[in-house]
Amino acid sequence: xxLENFDTMPNNAPKKPRHYGELICLNAIQQEFEEKISNYxxxxxxxxxxxxxxxxxxxxxxERGVSTYIIxxxxxxxxxxxxxxxxxxxxxxxxxxxxxxxxxxxxxxxIRSSD
Numbered sequence: 001x002x003l004e005n006f007d008t009m010p011n012n013a014p015k016k017p018r019h020y021g022e023l024i025c026l027n028a029i030q031q032e033f034e035e036k037i038s039n040y041x042x043x044x045x046x047x048x049x050x051x052x053x054x055x056x057x058x059x060x061x062x063e064r065g066v067s068t069y070i071i072x073x074x075x076x077x078x079x080x081x082x083x084x085x086x087x088x089x090x091x092x093x094x095x096x097x098x099x100x101x102x103x104x105x106x107x108x109x110x111i112r113s114s115d
Contacts, residue, residue, distance in 0.1 A: 016054075023056055050080070058072070069086040
């Protein structure tokens with residue numbers, strides 16, 4: 001299974017300040033998916049912890065009809081793993097959403113750094 005290399009984030013997982021920042025970024029990406037990708041439904045999400053890199057990841061399950069496709073994302077929008085059978089059109093939509101969110105996040109950082 002696609003998620004077998006990651007642990008679901010337990011209650012006792014590290015909760016460092018940057019982990020909260022990673023969750024904010026991952027939630028922003030998910031929100032962009034929900035707003036922009038209308039031909040697939042997000043049926044499930046899972047917060048994961050990558051012990052090797054000590055980062056928070058998010059698995060997102062996209063469904064259309066009887067097909068479900070899973071992608072695991074890093075907070076910076078990097079794709080950690082992907083369902084090999086995911087349609088190229090869905091992957092393109094995901095990619096476009098990630099670019100949009102990254103542009104917004106970078107713009108916010110520039111505004112904040114000028115204060």
